[in-house]
Amino acid sequence: MLDLLISLLYAxxxxxxxxxxxxxxxxxxQFLVIRKKIPNLKKIIIGFVYVLLGxxxxxxxxxxxxxxxxxxxxxxxxxxEFLGLGPDKPVLDWSDYYWVYIFAAAIGxxxxxxxxxxxxxxxxxxxxxxxxxxxxxxxxxxxIGVSIGVSLGAFRIVxxxxxxxxxxxxxxxxxxQTFFAAKTIIPLAYDTGGVTTxxxxxxxxxxxxxxxxxxxxxxxxxxxxxxxxxxASVFPIMSVLAYALLAERFAKRAKVKKDASSxxxx
Amino acid sequence: MSSGLKNFLGLFLGALRDLxxxxxxxxxxxxxVLQQPFxxxxxxxxGLFFVVLGxxxxxxxxxxxxxxxxxxxxxxxAHKGSVVALLSFxxxxxxxxxxxxxxxxxxxxxxxxxxxxxxxxxxTDESQARYALELxxxxxxxxxxxxxxxxxxxxKGWPIQYFxxxxxxxxxxxxxxxxxDIIGIAYDSGGVTTxxxxxxxxxxxxxxxxxxxxxxxxxxxxxxxxxxASLTPMIFVLLFGMVK
Numbered sequence: 420m421l422d423l424l425i426s427l428l429y430a431x432x433x434x435x436x437x438x439x440x441x442x443x444x445x446x447x448x449q450f451l452v453i454r455k456k457i458p459n460l461k462k463i464i465i466g467f468v469y470v471l472l473g474x475x476x477x478x479x480x481x482x483x484x485x486x487x488x489x490x491x492x493x494x495x496x497x498x499x500e501f502l503g504l505g506p507d508k509p510v511l512d513w514s515d516y517y518w519v520y521i522f523a524a525a526i527g528x529x530x531x532x533x534x535x536x537x538x539x540x541x542x543x544x545x546x547x548x549x550x551x552x553x554x555x556x557x558x559x560x561x562x563i564g565v566s567i568g569v570s571l572g573a574f575r576i577v578x579x580x581x582x583x584x585x586x587x588x589x590x591x592x593x594x595x596q597t598f599f600a601a602k603t604i605i606p607l608a609y610d611t612g613g614v615t616t617x618x619x620x621x622x623x624x625x626x627x628x629x630x631x632x633x634x635x636x637x638x639x640x641x642x643x644x645x646x647x648x649x650x651a652s653v654f655p656i657m658s659v660l661a662y663a664l665l666a667e668r669f670a671k672r673a674k675v676k677k678d679a680s681s682x683x684x685x
Numbered sequence: 686m687s688s689g690l691k692n693f694l695g696l697f698l699g700a701l702r703d704l705x706x707x708x709x710x711x712x713x714x715x716x717x718v719l720q721q722p723f724x725x726x727x728x729x730x731x732g733l734f735f736v737v738l739g740x741x742x743x744x745x746x747x748x749x750x751x752x753x754x755x756x757x758x759x760x761x762x763a764h765k766g767s768v769v770a771l772l773s774f775x776x777x778x779x780x781x782x783x784x785x786x787x788x789x790x791x792x793x794x795x796x797x798x799x800x801x802x803x804x805x806x807x808x809t810d811e812s813q814a815r816y817a818l819e820l821x822x823x824x825x826x827x828x829x830x831x832x833x834x835x836x837x838x839x840x841k842g843w844p845i846q847y848f849x850x851x852x853x854x855x856x857x858x859x860x861x862x863x864x865x866d867i868i869g870i871a872y873d874s875g876g877v878t879t880x881x882x883x884x885x886x887x888x889x890x891x892x893x894x895x896x897x898x899x900x901x902x903x904x905x906x907x908x909x910x911x912x913x914a915s916l917t918p919m920i921f922v923l924l925f926g927m928v929k
Contacts, residue, residue, distance in 0.1 A: 423731065433787075438882055440781040445754065445886075448774045453761040459753060466750020469742045474881060477739030484732025485707060488724070492714055501719070522714055529706030535743050536884035538703070540911070542744075543752070543888050547903045582869055583860045590853040597846050606845045606908035613915030614884050616876035619707075621788060642799070645869030648876040652915060 423483065430482075431475045438471060477535065478618065486622050489526065493627035496522050497634045513577050520570045523627060527569035527651060530620040531562035537614050544607055552607070556666075557659065561611045564658030565651045569624055572650035576631045579638060582646045589653040596660040601667060608659040612652045624651060693741065700740035708733065747885050755889025756896075763897040768840065775836040778887065779914060780829035788877040789824055793817040796870045796922075803866045805929055820925060827921035828878050831913040832887065838909070839894050842901055845909035852916040859923045867926030874922045875915040887911060 449457060457463060495501055502515050531537060541554040575585055597605055616624070624647050632644035715721055723729070762771040783789060797806070797813040797820070806812045838848065860868060879887075887910045895907035 437785060437787060437880065440785050441778075441882055441886065444774075444777045444781045445758070448770075448777070449758065449761075452770050452774070453758070453765065455761055457754070458757055463750045463754050466746040466748070466753070468750075469746025470750055470882065471746075473739045473742030473744075473746055475739065476735045477743060480732045480735030480737075480739055482732075484729040484736065485711060488711055488715065488729075492711065492719065495719055496714070518718060522710075522718075525710040525714075526707075529710045532706050533703045533740070535740060536879065536881045538740075538744060539747055539751075539881075539885040540888055540908075542747070543885075543892060544904075544908075547892060547907065582872065583857075586872060587857050587860075590857065594850050594853065597850065602844075603902070603904040606905060606912065609845060609849050609912030610888070610908045610910070613876065613879050613911040617788075617879065617884075618881050621877065642866060642869060645873050647873075649869075649872035652876045 427475065427479050430479045434471055434475045481619065489623040490626040494630040497631045499634055516577050519573050523573040524566040524570040526623055528562045528566035530623055531565040531615050532558060533619050534615060534617060536617050537561060540610060540614050560658045560662035561615055561655040564655030565615050568650035568654030569647055572647040573627065573631060576628060576638060576643050577635055586649055586653060593656050596657060600660045600663055604663040608656050611659050612656040615655050616648050616651050620651060621648060696744050697741045700737045703740060704737055751885040752889045755886045756893035759890045759893025760897050763894060772833050772836060775832040776829040779832035780825045782880060782883040783828040783878050784821060784825035786878060786880050789821055792870060792874060792877055793820040796820055799866050823921050823925045824874055824878060824918045827917040828914045831917040832910060835910040835913040839891060839901065839906050842906055849912055849916060852920065856919050859920060863923040863926045867923065871919050871922035871926065874918040878918050879911055879914055884911060
């Protein structure tokens with residue numbers, strides 16, 4: 420119990436140190452440039468304390484409960500012995516890594532659902548769109564994108580195919596989708612790419628990348644271990660744009676049907 | 686008070702629901718795939734409780750502190766009418782929040798290690814530390830630049846996709862000239878720059894600006910700052926790798 424308290428204190432200080440530059444900039448500009456009273460200052464300060472306390476508890480909890488397990492799991496699943504390497508199977512094929520792909524997809528999805536910065540952006544999007552974009556729907560489509568991305572990224576490390584090719588194809592798909600997407604969803608979709616990979620997703624996904632790159636023969640952890648984060652940042656853009664296109668199409672079809680049926684009634 | 690408690694309970698249950706998938710995935714792989722017992726339950730259970738409580742407090746604080754502050758500052762800057770003040774705030778916010786970002790510090794150290802092993806810089810601690818520091822400054826500059834550009838775009842009402850597509854094309858072109866060992870790090874650097882406290886603030890700033898300035902639509906003009914802040918580091922880090 421004592422060491423838990425110590426790690427809480429330690430993480431608390433670390434979070435404060437991270438947030439300090441932000442606070443200095445915010446208040447510096449507030450007092451030197453804007454020079455106006457902040458409305459509801461007391462409430463905002465309490466909110467800041469909540470954010471600090473919340474992030475601290477969140478990070479300590481993750482480090483105590485989930486990260487060690489997630490990281491060990493990533494290493495164990497990419498272990499050649501677990502994958503069936505033995506006397507009767509001297510060389511592993513890319514398809515022998517199927518548990519790795521499934522794990523990558525599952526962990527990519529579930530960590531994204533819990534990602535605090537994505538929750539923040541989703542809340543804001545729901546608020547501004549007047550409920551047209553549902554916070555949960557947005558988060559689920561982002562999580563699907565991350566899960567496809569991380570899984571494909573794991574496949575890339577196993578096969579040793581070049582990273583730029585994948586990312587370029589991803590970009591081309593995003594550009595094409597942009598031409599067909601509704602104007603209102605484009606900026607939000609682009610933003611989701613940047614927010615998916617933070618506190619929860621990065622440690623576990625990075626461990627998976629490094630674990631794979633150090634056990635797959637012919638890969639170097641330094642060179643091939645990177646790139647999973649990039650996958651997890653491009654694919655959500657695609658999935659959100661795709662979700663928006665589908666939602667729009669369904670809404671249109673529903674409207675046509677409704678119009679047709681109401682026309683009959685009249 | 687009871688409505689506050691009810692609100693808190695609602696958020697708590699929401700947080701529990703948000704965390705449930707991770708717990709399920711880890712339990713499934715641990716018990717059914719790896720067929721091992723769940724270790725350290727006496728550590729895991731309080732840890733999970735912390736995670737759920739922490740997420741609840743974070744979301745509560747978000748609505749009370751970060752969102753209103755970002756919006757009120759956007760409002761104040763818009764009414765002050767000084768573009769220079771607004772843009773210098775944008776730069777400081779981008780640069781200041783990135784330069785000390787722990788994830789970036791870790792990635793920069795790793796990149797210095799790679800550069801030294803590849804023989805691009807001398808294999809000494811001193812040169813690696815300098816390389817890492819320079820890289821951090823480059824990324825922080827690029828994020829500062831991104832927020833300035835993004836805020837300017839909101840003021841002008843230019844569509845975000847031109848910037849993003851232009852950025853993508855630049856990334857693709859530069860990738861062909863950059864040393865192979867920097868590419869992975871450069872691509873990843875875009876994802877690690879935006880921290881959990883920066884994202885809500887920057888989002889509230891953008892949306893607040895788009896709300897206040899006449900003729901701007903918060904959905905179309907308010908979002909996009911984070912996207913730019915994830916794109917420019919890739920370009921700057923690739924360029925950094927070419928110059929080094």
